[in-house]
Amino acid sequence: MTVTQAAFKAAMLDPMSAVPTGILNPDGKPASKRFDVYRNNVAVGLSDALEAAFPVVRKLVGDEFFRAMAGVYLRQHPPKTPLMMFYGDAMPGFLARFKPTQSFSYLPDIARIELAMRHAYHAADAAPIAAEALTALAPDALMGVRLRIAPATHVVSSNYPIHAIYRANTEPSAPKPVMRPEAVMIARKGFDPTLHPINGAAANCIAALKDGATLGQTIASADDSLDLGAVLGLLLAQGAVTEIY
């Protein structure tokens, strides 16, 4: 009796299904509790990875809820690569669709922040340019240049106060969130990613710079809530500009 890996996998992910025929304990009897070792290892291993990846989402929904939700997630979205440090990339979309979390409209954006922090932690090292290299440019020349943004730099924009919610769940005496749209930049100066509140216009500007827009183009497509000087100051201070081109 051949046990295909497809049959093994299907039974492993469905605790209610029978153990595939052809798998026995040493006495020649069906090995159900022994097969459960694999069921348990896989579910616990993947749930643990999700808990490690999304501590703030977990705190917001509660440990027990998160564990149950992880059991659903891992069956719908098993990892696509063996790089467990990036497991959970589908979590924002899952949280938006999953019925019990649909009313927590800010959760997907919190998950996006946590994913961005993870990716920032493992991103390629990149040497920043000195601020003078940019400030030395004449205003006309400045508008025509593009900035290479460090790979650890990410932005997340939301209709919800995601920075305040994130802080309230990671810092002991953070202020209470007030309902309003918020955006954040994640950057990594050294080895530890940090979170910086920015406005929506700044988030769009940084995203456009990452995509290769010139400084002039980012201004042309922005409304007057964009303070380009402040955005550049933040990027330079966080070591997030690696080249002018």
Next chain:
Amino acid sequence: MFDAIQNPTLPPCPGVGYKAQHYRDIMDHPGPLGWLEVHAENYMGDGGRPIAQLRHLAERFPISVHGVGLSIGGEGALDGDHLARLKHLISWLNPASFSEHLAWSTHDSHFYNDLLPLPYTTQTLDRVASHINQVQDTIGRPMLLENPSSYLAFTESTMSETDFLHALTRRTGCGLLLDVNNVFVSATNLKTSPQAYIDAFPLAAVGEIHLGGHDEDEDETGAPLLIDSHGKAVVDPVWSLLDYTLAKCGPKPLLIEWDTDVPEWTVLSEEIARADRALAMVAS
């Protein structure tokens, strides 16, 4: 083809599975620690602290890279992207050793993060041998293959695990990583003799030994069911089985594996010291 015995590069002394929280202790108080093992997949990001730490550690200690994600026992082809990541890691780090498991973990492009078992047949032997050859050709060096922890048996198996491993070493030139705790766990679970397993094991191909802790449970018949957890101290019967093994094969690079509920460095140091004494006993 490679010669598994050429390049015995890890020193025959205690090593430990590296955990970032022990970085400072390892640098400041290594004791008899002679080398470190890291999980390949944890160092396949593009940069940041993990890679920087590994570069520092590699300046001081021989490194063993231990993969958990290649799915060498998988029915499907090996993941080309993952092989490329492994090749990159091996090429910049130039570790003393690379090892993986006799197990599968990926099916239909999904990775299940566990070491899943395979039956031992001529068909699975062909498949595993071809995957090992592909890995060795990709990284340009022989690898070590680790014996698994078994919880159950396949009716379709036609050969013993030790015969299967022996055949693989002959066909691919790979070496073996002998996990003595896995031998004890499997023998208990399958009601066989752990000493007989060691007697039948191709010890000449062993390039590294693993020791770790396991959990104790029972199956539905009340029979003991040991689970390889790497979350506890090594138990006395496993230390005895280690002594039995070392008496037959001589000193080997000997790793303490502790991956879950990782303790303080002082606790791990005691395990390392005990591993050092076991090696010293057989060396003298």
